[in-house]
Amino acid sequence: MKTLRVTLVAAAATAxxxxxxxxxxxxxxxxxxxxxxxxxxxxxxxxxxxLNINTGDLAVDSYTAEVSDPAVAEFTQGREDGSATFNPGFTAKAEGTTEVTMTNEQGGIQPLEFTITVSK
Known part of the structure; x- marks a missing residue:
């Protein structure tokens, strides 16, 4: 009887x-x-x-970024691939806070400075 219970408990745990x-x-x-x-x-x-960034009327591939702590967030360049358009953005990698500066190669546009805070 005890062996049957142990077997049933083991089977249930496995399931x-x-x-x-x-x-x-x-x-x-x-x-x-x-x-x-x-x-x-x-x-x-x-x-x-x-973080997906809508660039509005500006080309999606015109932005670059500097991330103060790349262990916290990683930048992905925007691009066009055939008929698909991919916005620039950031992927949260680890818990923490990082400062970001995005610049636009088209000039005359003020750099974007903001903070990304990542939690679990």
């Missing part, structure tokens, strides 16, 4: 572990901000989340 392994990973929705709204702003993200 729960198998089901847990099949559980989907939650998807973290990106945060979209207009480039015009970023000056002096603080953007809060969670690890793995993406």
């Amino acid at each position: 729960l572990l198998a089901l847990a392994a099949c559980a989907p990973t939650p998807v973290i929705a990106p945060v979209t901000k207009s480039a015009n709204d970023l000056q002096g702003a603080t953007v809060e993200l969670v690890v793995g989340q993406v």
Whole structure:
């Protein structure tokens, strides 16, 4: 009787572990901000989340960025690929805070300076 209980408990534990392994990973929705709204702003993200930047009338590939702590956030250059357009943005890598300066190669445009704060 005791052996049967141990076997049933072991079988139940194995089934729960198998089901847990099949559980989907939650998807973290990106945060979209207009480039015009970023000056002096603080953007809060969670690890793995993406900041998508709408460049408006300016070319998506015209922005570059300097990140004071690249361990916290990573910049991705905007680009056009055939019929698809990809906005520039940042991926939250680790918990912390980093200052960001984005500049536009088209000149005459003030650099965008803002803060990204990443939590778990």
